[in-house]
Amino acid sequence: MSGRGGSGASRFLRTTGQHATIEPDAFTDGGYVLRIGGAEQSHVNLDRPEDIFYEYLRRIGHLVDLAAPAGEPIRALHLGAGALTLARYIQATRPGSTQYAVELERELLDFVLRHLPMPEGTNLTTVIGDAREALGALDPRLTFDVVILDIFSGPEAPAHIANSGFYREAGERLGPEGLLIVNVGDEPALTLVRSQVAAMRGAMADVGAVAEAGMFQGRYPGNIILAGTQGPWPESWTAELTSRGPHPASVLAGVDLDPFSA
Numbered sequence: 001m002s003g004r005g006g007s008g009a010s011r012f013l014r015t016t017g018q019h020a021t022i023e024p025d026a027f028t029d030g031g032y033v034l035r036i037g038g039a040e041q042s043h044v045n046l047d048r049p050e051d052i053f054y055e056y057l058r059r060i061g062h063l064v065d066l067a068a069p070a071g072e073p074i075r076a077l078h079l080g081a082g083a084l085t086l087a088r089y090i091q092a093t094r095p096g097s098t099q100y101a102v103e104l105e106r107e108l109l110d111f112v113l114r115h116l117p118m119p120e121g122t123n124l125t126t127v128i129g130d131a132r133e134a135l136g137a138l139d140p141r142l143t144f145d146v147v148i149l150d151i152f153s154g155p156e157a158p159a160h161i162a163n164s165g166f167y168r169e170a171g172e173r174l175g176p177e178g179l180l181i182v183n184v185g186d187e188p189a190l191t192l193v194r195s196q197v198a199a200m201r202g203a204m205a206d207v208g209a210v211a212e213a214g215m216f217q218g219r220y221p222g223n224i225i226l227a228g229t230q231g232p233w234p235e236s237w238t239a240e241l242t243s244r245g246p247h248p249a250s251v252l253a254g255v256d257l258d259p260f261s262a
Helices: 055-066 085-093 107-115 129-135 164-171 189-201 213-217 235-244 253-262
Strands: 010-014 017-022 031-036 038-047 076-079 098-103 124-128 144-148 174-186 207-211 222-229 250-253
Touching: 010 107, 017 038, 017 107, 031 107, 038 085, 055 085, 055 174, 055 207, 055 222, 055 235, 076 085, 076 129, 076 213, 085 098, 098 129, 107 124, 107 213, 164 174, 164 189, 174 189, 189 207, 189 222, 189 253, 207 213, 207 235, 207 253, 213 222, 213 250, 235 250, 250 253
Parallel strands: 076 098, 076 144, 098 124, 144 174
Antiparallel strands: 010 017, 017 031, 031 038, 174 222, 207 222, 207 250
């Protein structure tokens, strides 16, 4: 597999000791699946990067849509790169955006960019390293409209990142209207979600949570997206995000989110 196409490709990742593979998606024209250690990790549609396959990533995309007027270029920082699905989405929906992507696995970014190249004209700077260390090492003059953290893959999360101190550091990188978006994967007890709602509330002016409705009822494991704002949570966002789905969608903020704050 060289550039686009081919039957598949594989790369050994030294940091985790796992193999990454990229294979065409038999059900989506232009679609490719990134697997790490045999588990599906990312989905990319090279023909239509504005179409996002994973539900939780679509919810993040909708939050990015609300971060600035439609089509307006933004500055985005991705902490956790994967197959750069969201970076492709931002480039497709907001051409001219400036983006940075931080990834711990050195081989992963090289593998992804070689076999799933970014759209022509993409302004993307890649950084290899730990998310918190890389955040602190960025030019202090850099500010972002959105900072997206997508590295929590289950109830166990890196302690040096899953805390208010890190969220304050990330918040300091945001512009006046900037948005901090955190994907939290968790089990039905939502222990990690509760701790992260509390941590983000200690660092940001307000916090909202977006997910499939059953997630808030502790029915099954899955993803809840937390969004930290620089001012009060915009009430209009609750209706907008609920209507955009994927359905059934729930959005909690203010007192409605209180039961999920540890």
